[in-house]
Amino acid sequence: MNKEQIKRGIERYLKVKYGKSSIKDAKDFEIFNALSLTLLEGIVDDWNHTEELYEKEKNAYYFSAEYLMGRALGNNLISLGLYNEVKEVLDELGFDLNRIEEIEEDAGLGNGGLGRLAACFMDSGASLEVPLKGYGIRYNNGLFSQYFEDGFQKEDVDSWLKYGEPWSIRKEDEFVTVDFEDMTVKAIPYDTPIIGYASKNINTLRLWKCEPVKEFDFKLFNEQKYDEALELKNRAEDISRVLYPNDSNREGKLLRLRQQYFLVSASLKDIIRKHKEVFGNATEDFAKMHAVQLNDTHPVLAIPELIRLLVDEEGFTFEEAYNVASKTFAYTNHTILAEALEKWDVDLIEELFPRILEIIEKIDAEFIVGLEEKGYSEEEIEEFRIVNDGKVRMANLAIHVGFAVNGVAKLHTDILKNIELKNWYELYPEKFQNKTNGITPRRWLRLCNQELSALITELLGSEDWVKNLDLLKGLEKYKDDEEVLKRFMDIKHTKKEQLAAYIKEHEGVQLDPDSIFDIQIKRLHEYKR
Structure with missing residues (x-):
């Protein structure tokens, strides 16, 4: 899909699903749904072909x-290779992709x-x-x-x-x-x-x-x-x-x-x-x-x-x-x-x-x-x-x-x-x-930490590592490179600042990004308390 097809799809689904003739009248959740349906429409043929193939x-x-x-939206945009295109389309329409992603439960x-x-x-x-x-x-x-x-x-x-x-x-x-x-x-x-x-x-x-x-x-x-x-x-x-x-x-x-x-x-x-x-x-x-x-x-x-x-x-x-x-x-x-x-x-x-x-x-x-x-x-x-x-x-x-x-x-x-x-x-x-449990590098690195992903891609020369983590061994040659290490630590600090800002906004608690973060995240079901 190209940017024009994405834009037309958003406009079409805003009309048929929400009765909106003008994008500027759309709410964030309406943009989220219209964008998601546009992307879904674009993959249906490949989806059906996969079913027939197997x-x-x-x-x-x-x-x-x-x-x-x-959340599905960001992960699917990464998999489809459309993240930057969609970000640009939404910027042109006056919407922020990060905010649209936050809409999704x-x-x-x-x-x-x-x-x-x-x-x-x-x-x-x-x-x-x-x-x-x-x-x-x-x-x-x-x-x-x-x-x-x-x-x-x-x-x-x-x-x-x-x-x-x-x-x-x-x-x-x-x-x-x-x-x-x-x-x-x-x-x-x-x-x-x-x-x-x-x-x-x-x-x-x-x-x-x-x-x-x-x-x-x-x-x-x-x-x-x-x-x-x-x-x-x-x-x-x-x-x-x-x-x-x-x-x-x-x-x-x-x-x-x-x-x-x-x-x-x-x-x-x-x-x-x-x-x-x-x-x-x-x-x-x-x-x-x-x-x-x-x-x-x-x-x-x-x-x-x-x-x-x-x-x-x-x-x-x-x-x-x-x-x-x-x-x-x-x-x-x-x-x-x-x-x-x-x-x-x-x-x-x-x-x-x-x-x-x-x-x-x-x-x-x-x-x-x-x-x-x-x-x-x-x-x-x-x-x-x-x-x-x-x-x-x-x-x-x-x-x-x-x-x-x-x-x-x-x-x-x-x-x-x-x-x-x-x-x-x-x-x-x-x-x-x-069968040792692993995690998908698509969501847990490529999507979650786009700053670090960009650095890895730059250093390795391609995004092939996203499907083959063995290629990360190619980073070892930079272990004593002061400039690369500084960029790595700067990215780590940026992510801590982002988390601190999120906690401040949602919980009203101020954290010092220079402190060590030790985190456990999981809801405790009643029977475990």
Whole structure:
């Protein structure tokens, strides 16, 4: 896209979306949306082409309860190579790009490292042109909005969608239904482009919104029973209302469990549907075309759900379906504490989806027989059991059925293999891998610190380092260059001044940029306080 196309696009979307004939009458959030829609329009052809290109290749899928994506506009401008052009267009129109970027709310789809890992994987997959698709939930109100009152943290609704969300497209015609024992709901997909850096490759993050099958009960409404008429609608929408709802009581646990099943059932139905559209039917070759990475234990119900779908809806035997599942799923472990691994009460699973419990119990029973045949003692088998003491151990299910399990750092993986999951490592040594978490240099250096990025590019002679951090070794020759070191320290001081100014504006606290900044940034969920 060139500057004239960008300008015309902004003008067009201001007219059709906000009824504004003159740009000077537009508010900042209207410019943000019009600009984002202009850029989205410009990438749609490449996005569709990427989908077509990958449909007959083996695809990887990332199932995650969280995606801590960060703001999209600036990151997408960097990936598209349009940052300077857009800045110039907005300058000419009397708007400041930095101010427009500030309008965008952080998408309320994630909380911590688990969600940021998912986002970085999606960025990396797109930039490396890997056929990778993300699946998650479109939480209407995120985790929570934090503020402080008399020195204490308070929580409020996170209204991250208040200005709209121009980067996602609702695909009404691709909805699927998800069945619980007591209700059926619709899963509506919202597709967000994940734009590869300096590439025409555009992958997809598909997020599901939960909606009722019927808007409301018209008969009850006519009988003036208004609350009852909307009960199923509210219960359905609760499923995708917030990330990590409080689960201190039974109702909270049921809602969390509904969320997890909603995510995996909708996603697997979507994958199977597309597989059948391309290949004719869901054959035993399914695992040759699809690999699913489970980000922690939240999506592990995908394992029995895939078996259920293949057996109950595609005519597989249990053994055939289990064989497919064992070649399809891999599991990422995020904790070294065995007691922190997710467990669900058997009665909760039975209440919401008894068929899933039936499949889990069958997997467990056959697993126990296999362990007995290998000579394991009753005491040793207790440690391995998937269903034990009235609970389903989700990590045990994932490790036993999946083809791989990984930690997220070498030390973490070594602790899993040698201490916390030692018995599992001795049983399945070939399954254990390490995948050290990284971060995307596109967002965390090229976008976040444009001053330092400009210096690196100048010294290395190109921007190739943005896709290959090994090239940063080329900076070593400047380690004793006084002029370069001074420029580096000046940039560092500039960034500290910018942070101090931000804190002064937003918190009213004055910081000395010459002091050492030691920072911890993360909201603390109620259960961690």
